[in-house]
Amino acid sequence: MRYQLKQIGCRPWTLSGLSVRLMESHYENNYGGALRRLNAITEQLESMDFEKTPGHVLNGLKRDQLTALNSTLLHELFFSSLGGDGQPTKKISELLARDFGSLERWRSEFRAMGYALGGGSGWVLLTYVPRDGRLINQYASEHSQAIASGVPILALDMYEHAYHIDFGANAKAYVDTFFRNLDWAALEQRAEDAAKVPGPRPLVQPEFENTPSITVEEVKEMMAAGKPLQVIDTRPRHFVSRQQEIADGIEWRDPEQLEQWIGELDKSEPVVVYCAYGFHVGCKTAIKLREAGFDAKYMNSGHSGWKAIGHPLRRHG
Numbered sequence: 001m002r003y004q005l006k007q008i009g010c011r012p013w014t015l016s017g018l019s020v021r022l023m024e025s026h027y028e029n030n031y032g033g034a035l036r037r038l039n040a041i042t043e044q045l046e047s048m049d050f051e052k053t054p055g056h057v058l059n060g061l062k063r064d065q066l067t068a069l070n071s072t073l074l075h076e077l078f079f080s081s082l083g084g085d086g087q088p089t090k091k092i093s094e095l096l097a098r099d100f101g102s103l104e105r106w107r108s109e110f111r112a113m114g115y116a117l118g119g120g121s122g123w124v125l126l127t128y129v130p131r132d133g134r135l136i137n138q139y140a141s142e143h144s145q146a147i148a149s150g151v152p153i154l155a156l157d158m159y160e161h162a163y164h165i166d167f168g169a170n171a172k173a174y175v176d177t178f179f180r181n182l183d184w185a186a187l188e189q190r191a192e193d194a195a196k197v198p199g200p201r202p203l204v205q206p207e208f209e210n211t212p213s214i215t216v217e218e219v220k221e222m223m224a225a226g227k228p229l230q231v232i233d234t235r236p237r238h239f240v241s242r243q244q245e246i247a248d249g250i251e252w253r254d255p256e257q258l259e260q261w262i263g264e265l266d267k268s269e270p271v272v273v274y275c276a277y278g279f280h281v282g283c284k285t286a287i288k289l290r291e292a293g294f295d296a297k298y299m300n301s302g303h304s305g306w307k308a309i310g311h312p313l314r315r316h317g
């Protein structure tokens, strides 16, 4: 396949404080250069005999392919980031305030990251992470440090070729000029598009779809806040005797002996039960408790979840 050249994403003659000469050189030499490299590498890979190619040759080419591909993508985004009047829209201000505290707080981190790359090189990106449904400012060197699954929606090029012609070594003045030319309306549209990208699909247990669950973080928060909550570790006996540990502040009860301990529970307070990883035993225990009239949920990551969030353990058994 051949990668196609994209038109420059802004009108260079309308920019304030960025010369046409700089923008042309950037587009033709640096963006164009990356595209030409990408196509040359792709051609080489297409004709390569993978059985006979030494590993280091393949590694080198794949590394160069990644660098060249990301360089084309990020340059296209960079050019599209420019051409506006530098006036934030209401919607994007609200989005940035949601994820950074305030528009000003976002801008001050993004700008500082740009300043910090002056004299070095790399990208400053505003990236949407579908798993978390939120934006983050990201540093990226070598054109290749993309956040896995991230959708970059704003790019500031901090390689010297992006500003040297107009600003010499004055990277700060260049970053400030970038902000003056920022196309906020286009950024808002990209943020809207990115927000439509779904996060990873969660694990589904169809047989327990209708049983309410709770996360280990929620349980921890409720316990710390002193909310009324009865949390019981109901791992199978063999798990507990093998691991000989239990999350601090929690008692174990044998899921096989439910009838013997159900009487200890208080129906006026919610109950959370869990097993080793959040699969069958915890879910089934929650179902039995619900059938007996309790407001019971299962904790969806189980005992391993407590360990994974670093909750203290104590010896048990």
Ligand SMILES: [Fe+2]
Pocket: 026, 030, 031, 075, 157, 159, 161, 162
């Ligand atoms: Fe560049």
